[in-house]
Amino acid sequence: MISSLLSEDLPRSRIVAFTLILLLMAMLAAPVAIGGLTIMSVFVKIAIFVVLVGSFDLLLGYTGMISFAHTMYFGIGAYGTGIALKSMGASWEAIAIGFLAGAFLSFVIAVAVGLFSMRTKTIFFAMITLAVANAFAVLVNQFYTITGGHDGLIFQIPRVLKPAFVIIPRDVFGVPINGTTLSYYAILLICGLLFLLMLRIVNSPFGRVLQAIRENELRAEALGFNVLRHRVVVSCIAAVLACVAGALNALWLRFVGPEVTLDLQVMLDVLLIVVIGGMGTLYGAIIGAGVFVFAETYLQGAIAYIAPMIAEVPVVSVVIHPDRWVFWLGILFVVSVYYFPEGIVGRLRNRAAELANIKK
Amino acid sequence: MDSAPNIADHYPVIETKGLSVSFGGHLAVSDVSCCFEEGTLTAIVGPNGAGKTTYFNLISGQLKSTSGQVFLNGEEITQYPVARRAQCGIGRAFQLTNLFPELSVQENIRLAVQSMAKTRDSFLTLWSSHKDLIVKADHFLELAGLEQYAKANASTLSHGNQRKLEVAILMALEPRVYMFDEPTAGMSVDEVPIVLDLIKRVKSEGNKTILLVEHKLDVIRSLADRIVVLNNGEVVADGDPTTVMASDIVREAYLGRARQDRVGTAK
Numbered sequence A: 001m002i003s004s005l006l007s008e009d010l011p012r013s014r015i016v017a018f019t020l021i022l023l024l025m026a027m028l029a030a031p032v033a034i035g036g037l038t039i040m041s042v043f044v045k046i047a048i049f050v051v052l053v054g055s056f057d058l059l060l061g062y063t064g065m066i067s068f069a070h071t072m073y074f075g076i077g078a079y080g081t082g083i084a085l086k087s088m089g090a091s092w093e094a095i096a097i098g099f100l101a102g103a104f105l106s107f108v109i110a111v112a113v114g115l116f117s118m119r120t121k122t123i124f125f126a127m128i129t130l131a132v133a134n135a136f137a138v139l140v141n142q143f144y145t146i147t148g149g150h151d152g153l154i155f156q157i158p159r160v161l162k163p164a165f166v167i168i169p170r171d172v173f174g175v176p177i178n179g180t181t182l183s184y185y186a187i188l189l190i191c192g193l194l195f196l197l198m199l200r201i202v203n204s205p206f207g208r209v210l211q212a213i214r215e216n217e218l219r220a221e222a223l224g225f226n227v228l229r230h231r232v233v234v235s236c237i238a239a240v241l242a243c244v245a246g247a248l249n250a251l252w253l254r255f256v257g258p259e260v261t262l263d264l265q266v267m268l269d270v271l272l273i274v275v276i277g278g279m280g281t282l283y284g285a286i287i288g289a290g291v292f293v294f295a296e297t298y299l300q301g302a303i304a305y306i307a308p309m310i311a312e313v314p315v316v317s318v319v320i321h322p323d324r325w326v327f328w329l330g331i332l333f334v335v336s337v338y339y340f341p342e343g344i345v346g347r348l349r350n351r352a353a354e355l356a357n358i359k360k
Numbered sequence B: 001m002d003s004a005p006n007i008a009d010h011y012p013v014i015e016t017k018g019l020s021v022s023f024g025g026h027l028a029v030s031d032v033s034c035c036f037e038e039g040t041l042t043a044i045v046g047p048n049g050a051g052k053t054t055y056f057n058l059i060s061g062q063l064k065s066t067s068g069q070v071f072l073n074g075e076e077i078t079q080y081p082v083a084r085r086a087q088c089g090i091g092r093a094f095q096l097t098n099l100f101p102e103l104s105v106q107e108n109i110r111l112a113v114q115s116m117a118k119t120r121d122s123f124l125t126l127w128s129s130h131k132d133l134i135v136k137a138d139h140f141l142e143l144a145g146l147e148q149y150a151k152a153n154a155s156t157l158s159h160g161n162q163r164k165l166e167v168a169i170l171m172a173l174e175p176r177v178y179m180f181d182e183p184t185a186g187m188s189v190d191e192v193p194i195v196l197d198l199i200k201r202v203k204s205e206g207n208k209t210i211l212l213v214e215h216k217l218d219v220i221r222s223l224a225d226r227i228v229v230l231n232n233g234e235v236v237a238d239g240d241p242t243t244v245m246a247s248d249i250v251r252e253a254y255l256g257r258a259r260q261d262r263v264g265t266a267k
């Protein structure tokens, strides 16, 4: 049952499995056990990154395609939903129309970029995606009357999803169960289902062809697989998934702006997560997103905590300074790529396989 | 054109008409017109650099010809891309081993089976639920004597086993045309028979068209119905094995000692 839910693609490492179960339990329990917007935001961010990074991994890790347009689709989903909510008011129809329009646009752009550039070299495709993503970011900025330009858009969401919609008052659990809690669980559920969908896709006959293309494109072609068509199809799937992640992000933040969606920084974060977690292992998206979001949220705090204790020490006090947390994140990245080029999950799986071999 | 007129609704399985390709002015395959009939095994021989692999590439589509045409059962396929030719039944094994290195041996073969199955693009079903594909893949795995390596990555196999896998993948496509490019090259003596048995097996089916590039004379003698000799991209001899092997020109071309002028006068 669990095995078929996971498309027979189990974590294949006790540590990974254990971490995943722990994370899942923490996510489910957090709103009641811990409460507060901070922890919920951390987990929502992880969940959304799982979909965004996982769908990016369909391209990079499974098919061997490098696309820099992935966060553009994330942005299209977010802006589609945001603009519709802003202009049509806080209704479910607005969400549906905004999201569907975004998904359709993503689909069309993915097909166009794919057909236009994939006949040629991988690097050319990468360049085109970079150019398209850049052009899109510029457009969003130009049409500031619709998009809010640099400042982005703040909008309302349906009442059921807002904190004012009280389901169980604060005095029962000590934490309020309200519309925010509802959106939290809804987002988790959707992201969870999408993750299972991605696991299914990579373990389907189609998914196996993607891996064959990654391994040896010419041989896949010689076997009779239309490589171009497979690439276009998988880019569309990835684009629409990123678009859903974007819409969920917009709904959670009730805000959409360039920094949280279209910025190159977001794209770099996605790359970082996929590499830290392990390319070509969807579980890597979860572990990677977890590590990244926790580091991003708590590293700064941890450094701020240590900093006063070493304020007297020269040099060290300069390096260990709250403002340097990005620097430390960078170090973490370099170290992890150097020691685990196959990513955390890849490494743990290999280790588990070796141990199993020794036992035999 | 110059080829013999086809008797009504009989076409050779593969026909090339005036097929040529040049690389920067160098004609690697030069005006090759040949027909290959159903149920025959044709050995294509010639010294290194004669253009044998390049001729294969033109038939299976990895290369576009500079001029000339390729026909499959009378249908012109010159403009078809590689994948479409494979779907039409042209199967190809490569001289330089060409596998999916980080996929398992079984998966390498299963993908070939999948390519010809109706369910090849299914994306919401589990690959492991397509038992028919797996059973078939395992069949070819056994034929090639690779069953003990089923779960190993292709990249971990020895050279000889990779060659066997290369052939097994072609077998698993179950094409109408089998093109083997030096299938036994670099194999140890005891590994060669298993590959030859596979080729014999295909031949015994009787309705397949087999093109075989091979250097070992004994292999050619035991398998070929016909020999085509290429040298410098041109067909210098074409006929039944005994005649072709007896001719001086072939001995020299085959041994790689043919000089351009001699070949020229022999024509």
Ligand SMILES: Nc1ncnc2c1ncn2[C@@H]1O[C@H](COP(=O)(O)OP(=O)(O)O)[C@@H](O)[C@H]1O
Pocket (backbone or CB within 6 Å): B023, B028, B046, B047, B048, B049, B050, B051, B052, B053, B054, B055
């Ligand atoms: N892609 C290519 N680009 C340039 N020259 C090539 C290419 N492929 C083959 N050749 C040349 O074409 C000739 C025939 O090569 P090939 O078909 O591999 O010979 P064979 O298989 O008979 O040993 C050689 O001179 C080779 O150098």
Ligand SMILES: [Mg+2]
Pocket (backbone or CB within 6 Å): B052, B053, B054, B095, B181
């Ligand atoms: Mg060759």
